[in-house]
Amino acid sequence: MSDQKAYKRGLVWLRNDLRVHDNTALYRADRGCEALAAVYIACPETWASHGDGDNVVAMRLRSLQVMQDALAKKHISLYFLEVPTFDRVPELLKQLVEKLEVEALFANAEYPVNELERDQAVRAALRTLRVPVEYSTDRTLIPPGSLATNSGDGFKVFTPFKRAFIARHGDESFAPLPAPSARPQAHRDQWPEWIALASENNLVRSIPKTVGDYGVAPGGRGRVLQWHAGEPAGRKLLQDFEARLPDYEACRDFPAINGTSRLSPYLNCGAVSVRQCVQLALEENGGRWVGRGEGASSWLNELIWREFYQHLVVNYPKVCRNKPFKPETERVPWSRSEKDFKAWCDGETGVPIVDAAMAQLNQTGWMHNRLRMVVASFLTKNLLIDWRRGERYFMQQLVDADFAANNGGWQWAASTGTDAAPYFRVFNPYSQSKRFDAEGKFIRRFLPQLRGLSAKDIHCPPPLESYPLPICNVTESRKRAIEAFANLKL
Ligand SMILES: Cc1cc2nc3c(=O)[nH]c(=O)nc-3n(C[C@H](O)[C@H](O)[C@H](O)COP(=O)(O)OP(=O)(O)OC[C@H]3O[C@@H](n4cnc5c(N)ncnc54)[C@H](O)[C@@H]3O)c2cc1C
Structure with a gap:
């Protein structure tokens, strides 16, 4: 079999696929190109408009740093670029491909609407240079x-x-798939350390400690440094x-x-x-x-x-446009109470399992799946607050913030989605608490002020100076939510 490669020089465009093993685009570029480099393009304004928070961005960029080091050991360069928005990416990649004399671009496909549009625009821009772009299924x-x-x-x-x-x-x-094999040192020397591009951004090899408004270094704003990237x-x-x-x-x-x-x-x-x-x-x-x-x-x-x-x-790309899957749920009379929303975000609702869950999110950037369902149901049903506000807050806080899973989870909990929880099945946070945290161990871990309470009292504490009273009556608010959803059918 011939060892002949299809292209002399190829470029892998990395996005949310920050690993050297089992990376389809990297694997295919390695197989298809004699010389190979990688590029990553940060777009902080678009990320912010998508609601990405410090935690997910910090995890992304710290993981990128680890990837850059791993590729360097294989003598494969990873360049870093920053432009504010996705719409600047096609022109930037075009300039880069021209300067580096790249013959093919490889990337793993991404699916939300803006990402798809960006990727189609990149394909069109590189077509003018007769450079093919290959998107692989990998996520x-x-x-x-x-x-x-x-x-x-x-x-x-x-x-x-x-x-x-x-x-x-x-x-x-x-x-x-296997990781690319190490190339000889001479391979890296084929790729310039630094190139001035026509745009204001230049090609840099070391990943900066801040990107846009995001701080990614230890001591930066990201609170998820406990997650090893x-x-x-x-x-x-x-x-x-x-x-x-x-x-x-x-x-x-x-x-x-x-x-x-x-x-x-x-x-x-x-x-x-x-x-x-x-x-x-x-x-x-x-x-x-x-x-x-x-x-x-x-x-x-x-x-x-x-x-x-x-x-x-x-x-159903409309879900990317802030739309509920079930259009009639646009007519739910959502509450505009800023006070209730703030109490939910801050974990001060007076319902211990909800507050402990929100403390887990706010302190660690992650929340257990059972609790994501409990707090989402509490926000959208008991407080009758629009699911999109909760979805956005999760995007801002979660270290695993993923549009598809987050939107799906929120629309499921709010009964606005496909295959969603039926609107009349509202989680009772106290029953959930007794069933899934029977001894109150989780609550005690995140609400130290309740540590002294017995397993019986901790789910619904007696009035205490150190802990708020419940901001709503779960029985009455459940009834209100069911009526609001039932009325949509009239
Ligand atoms: C309101 C709400 C919001 C959510 N937001 C996100 C989010 O932004 N990002 C995210 O990755 N998951 C989200 N989930 C799904 C789920 O809660 C998390 O994937 C899970 O808690 C992650 O923990 P784990 O890795 O230990 O999961 P495990 O139980 O070990 O599951 C393994 C993997 O399967 C996937 N997975 C598990 N459950 C689900 C699910 N219900 N939907 C989709 N994928 C799932 C995840 O990738 C997870 O890492 C959300 C769920 C709800 C109810």
């Missing part, structure tokens, strides 16, 4: 939008989506989780237990790939997506939920 197992119902529509309900996914792709191996940290977490996987189903709903993988920040910035997760779970489960080990099949189920929400974004 998901299969291309979003590729599974359709018998009538040709995108799935709106999870269970049939899952069944179709397993029927059509259940036998695929999804085996991870980058691919090796993500791989270690995945390996550690292997031992806990058999117990996942039994433990996953209890926030005081370390029962879930906590891989979401790594999956989100791409430090870990979904194929690596699937491989681990399928190995544990004898190659089966369902049945056999409860832990592994339950975790695979969650990975299919992740896939499902990415498909929804492609099949």
